[in-house]
Amino acid sequence: MREARLDDALxxxxxxxxxxxxxxxxxxxxxxxxxxxxxxxxxLKVHGPGAxxxxxxxxxxxxxxxxxxxxxVSYFDGQPVSVSSARAWAxxxxxxxxxxxxCEAFFGxxxxxxxxxxxxxxxxxxxCLEFGGSPLPQPGYGEVLYWVLDxxxxxxxxxxxxxxxxxxxxxxxxxxxxALNAKIRLTGRRPFAPLHDVTPITxxxxxxxxxxxxxxxxxxxxxxxLAARDPDxxxxxFGLSQHSSETRVLCCRRGGRLEGYxxxxxxxxxxxxxxxxxVADLFVAGDEADTVNALLAGAYEYGLARRCHVLEVIGLPExxxxxxxxxxxxxxxxxxxxxxxxxxxxxxxxxxxxxDGWYVTAYDGDTALL
Numbered sequence: 457m458r459e460a461r462l463d464d465a466l467x468x469x470x471x472x473x474x475x476x477x478x479x480x481x482x483x484x485x486x487x488x489x490x491x492x493x494x495x496x497x498x499x500l501k502v503h504g505p506g507a508x509x510x511x512x513x514x515x516x517x518x519x520x521x522x523x524x525x526x527x528x529v530s531y532f533d534g535q536p537v538s539v540s541s542a543r544a545w546a547x548x549x550x551x552x553x554x555x556x557x558x559c560e561a562f563f564g565x566x567x568x569x570x571x572x573x574x575x576x577x578x579x580x581x582x583x584c585l586e587f588g589g590s591p592l593p594q595p596g597y598g599e600v601l602y603w604v605l606d607x608x609x610x611x612x613x614x615x616x617x618x619x620x621x622x623x624x625x626x627x628x629x630x631x632x633x634x635a636l637n638a639k640i641r642l643t644g645r646r647p648f649a650p651l652h653d654v655t656p657i658t659x660x661x662x663x664x665x666x667x668x669x670x671x672x673x674x675x676x677x678x679x680x681x682l683a684a685r686d687p688d689x690x691x692x693x694f695g696l697s698q699h700s701s702e703t704r705v706l707c708c709r710r711g712g713r714l715e716g717y718x719x720x721x722x723x724x725x726x727x728x729x730x731x732x733x734x735v736a737d738l739f740v741a742g743d744e745a746d747t748v749n750a751l752l753a754g755a756y757e758y759g760l761a762r763r764c765h766v767l768e769v770i771g772l773p774e775x776x777x778x779x780x781x782x783x784x785x786x787x788x789x790x791x792x793x794x795x796x797x798x799x800x801x802x803x804x805x806x807x808x809x810x811x812d813g814w815y816v817t818a819y820d821g822d823t824a825l826l
Contacts, residue, residue: 461509464512465486467798480698485698490696497799498529502529507684511523515551521558523561525565532681537570539568542726545558549690568800570799572795575821578792592816593808594772596772597771599787600790601781604766611636613729613730615628636695644784650815651754654751655706657705657707658690658704660695670685673685681814693819708754710751720737730765731764732765734806737817738769743779771818773815
């Protein structure tokens with residue numbers, strides 16, 4: 457086992473693709489992906505040049521195991537906290553006995569204050585607990601909230617997922633949509649709010665107004681771990697996805713000032729024909745309900761315009777989640793709880809053991825990159 461290097465990029469990608477993980481296509485796109493994570497990452501200014509990029513296990517010169525590491529920065533009490541987020545953890549089935557070595561390297565790394573695994577499978581979750589990790593204490597994180605945008609398309613995808621294809625899925629979608637649409641209208645299961653202050657921008661249009669909002673939020677929550685949201689970091693993070701050209705940032709501006717934003721990413725499921733829009737981040741000055749309502753309503757309308765089938769939200773601090781719940785979303789539990797952490801810095805252990813020590817959305821870790 458050794459630390460990963462940038463020149464391992466193509467070999468790591470080939471290994472991950474062989475195990476069924478989705479990765480960029482083409483050598484140039486793959487090199488660019490890893491260079492963005494490991495060379496162009498703004499967090500390296502805090503972590504320094506010695507930041508761990510991950511670890512590989514080799515057998516006769518061939519990579520058979522990998523545990524990726526994304527250096528990130530959060531803030532607690534106004535001070536930077538070095539965070540390492542897991543990315544693309546995989547081991548070949550013939551070398552599973554080597555998995556503990558990768559876990560020891562990740563959970564015992566010296567250059568980080570906190571380590572995160574934000575997209576853990578059930579086996580990965582068990583490994584997190586085995587090596588001293590804990591589930592995120594933020595309430596509701598294991599539950600997905602969603603609003604149906606296109607009842608027919610949503611139901612067709614659900615039927616395909618259950619093994620019903622062709623005419624059965626089409627007929628079931630059409631007939632079921634009549635009842636579901638009626639229920640949505642009668643029960644008001646969708647966000648409503650005035651939209652005149654909400655405008656969409658691309659990732660590349662994120663500007664200095666986001667710096668002002670970020671500075672205000674740091675003062676609001678000194679005792680919570682807040683992932684960095686300065687313009688450079690936001691543009692870097694949301695520019696990593698292969699589908700970043702489709703990502704939209706809904707901005708709510710009042711009196712010429714940015715009062716909040718919501719980031720929308722596409723996370724479709726082509727195998728079942730589901731067109732899914734996901735809230736990747738929601739950040740609002742003062743957690744003001746009017747602003748949150750406007751951004752959620754804007755997200756819903758944007759999803760309708762893009763002919764998506766469903767709008768999903770995961771995570772959110774309790775205040776924001778309560779506001780989202782007022783718009784009567786449907787909900788479903790995740791198959792397994794996905795978010796684990798370990799505080800490596802002594803003074804962070806007690807604060808992060810409590811729910812009010814966190815402000816977590818899909819932006820934290822690598823959740824919004826999947």
